[in-house]
Amino acid sequence: MKRIPHSRPTLGRNEKKAVARVVDSGMLAQGVEVLALEDEMAGMLQRRHAVAVSSGTAALHLALAALGVGPGDRVAMPSYACTALLHAVSLSGAAPLLTDVDPSTFNLDPDDLGRRLTRRVKAVIVPHMFGLPAEIDAIAKWGLPVIEDCAIALGARWRGKPVGNYGTLAVASFYATKMMTTGEGGMVLGDRSRLLETVRDLRSYDHRKTHRLRFNYKMTDLEAALGRVQLGRLDELVRRRRRLARFYLRELADGPWELPPDREEHVYYRFVIRCRSAGRIVSECSRQGIEAARPVFRPLHRYLGQRGFSGAEEAHRRAVSIPLYPTLSRANAGRVVLALRRSRTRRS
Numbered sequence: 361m362k363r364i365p366h367s368r369p370t371l372g373r374n375e376k377k378a379v380a381r382v383v384d385s386g387m388l389a390q391g392v393e394v395l396a397l398e399d400e401m402a403g404m405l406q407r408r409h410a411v412a413v414s415s416g417t418a419a420l421h422l423a424l425a426a427l428g429v430g431p432g433d434r435v436a437m438p439s440y441a442c443t444a445l446l447h448a449v450s451l452s453g454a455a456p457l458l459t460d461v462d463p464s465t466f467n468l469d470p471d472d473l474g475r476r477l478t479r480r481v482k483a484v485i486v487p488h489m490f491g492l493p494a495e496i497d498a499i500a501k502w503g504l505p506v507i508e509d510c511a512i513a514l515g516a517r518w519r520g521k522p523v524g525n526y527g528t529l530a531v532a533s534f535y536a537t538k539m540m541t542t543g544e545g546g547m548v549l550g551d552r553s554r555l556l557e558t559v560r561d562l563r564s565y566d567h568r569k570t571h572r573l574r575f576n577y578k579m580t581d582l583e584a585a586l587g588r589v590q591l592g593r594l595d596e597l598v599r600r601r602r603r604l605a606r607f608y609l610r611e612l613a614d615g616p617w618e619l620p621p622d623r624e625e626h627v628y629y630r631f632v633i634r635c636r637s638a639g640r641i642v643s644e645c646s647r648q649g650i651e652a653a654r655p656v657f658r659p660l661h662r663y664l665g666q667r668g669f670s671g672a673e674e675a676h677r678r679a680v681s682i683p684l685y686p687t688l689s690r691a692n693a694g695r696v697v698l699a700l701r702r703s704r705t706r707r708s
């Protein structure tokens with residue numbers, strides 16, 4: 361039987377045509393397609409400005425730089441998150457202040473953040489984990505600039521507005537298997553002209569009157585053209601993810617595991633269940649030709665040799681991510697369900 365991968369992008373004829381159009385034009389580097397993608401993304405997230413960059417990590421780095429974060433400062437972030445957050449903060453010269461997460465949502469715990477805050481903390485990075493919007497308002501009440509990390513939640517809405525509309529700045533990643541893709545890519549969005557002008561200035565180094573440390577974080581028109589097609593079908597991609605999630609929620613309702621929250625605002629970038637016998641699920645899936653992922657993340661506090669963070673530890677121990685992406689067929693989702701049911705009876 362054919363292997364079921366853990367994740368894959370959804371690409372079609374229109375993506376192919378868009379890239380071919382740029383190849384035919386002979387203008388591959390940042391140009392009109394990038395400007396158009398910036399406009400269209402700003403429109404979708406209802407923000408005044410958008411600056412496309414080469415990755416989500418670059419977007420985080422430039423967002424921190426625009427906020428004036430540097431050596432001596434600290435940046436708050438959840439311990440259960442992509443290591444890109446850690447790298448971006450290190451690039452800025454600041455140090456991370458890790459906070460715990462709620463293991464039932466995997467999102468940053470606003471009260472834990474409040475307990476750990478010091479005056480040296482200059483910003484907080486808030487990812488919407490696995491597609492479920494974090495409690496931005498409870499986090500914003502601590503008065504810090506919020507970098508809303510939409511890398512794995514584009515297309516989600518929260519309290520009537522798209523995610524990415526709430527933070528002082530919002531960042532996106534368009535890596536191959538994210539909600540929408542450009543292959544590799546990212547973006548910084550926001551409403552304050554000064555901040556976004558700084559991001560635009562730092563993105564490239566060429567043709568400047570003065571010297572300062574700048575970067576080569578540009579997106580290409582090849583990537584942007586692909587991204588524009590993906591953006592046009594994002595709603596459809598989200599609908600397909602939700603349909604599969606509803607199937608899993610129904611079919612897996614009575615297992616010895618905890619399912620992700622069944623909420624309207626969840627876009628199910630990943631379908632991450634929590635289970636005491638997480639290892640057994642992964643090995644049974646593997647036996648059936650299904651790629652399930654575990655650990656989903658290694659908590660950041662472990663990389664830094666820190667202790668505590670019981671929520672992140674629990675997420676690390678118990679979380680298993682099962683295949684969910686727009687092109688996963690119902691039949692294959694059924695195979696995943698069967699493998700999970702079988703893992704209950706089988707000893708490994």
Ligand SMILES: *Cc1c(COP(=O)(O)O)cnc(C)c1O
Binds near residue numbers: 545
């Ligand atoms: C993927 C991801 C990033 C980094 O994006 P890249 O484009 O891979 O650099 C940042 N934050 C979160 C939450 C992510 O999932």
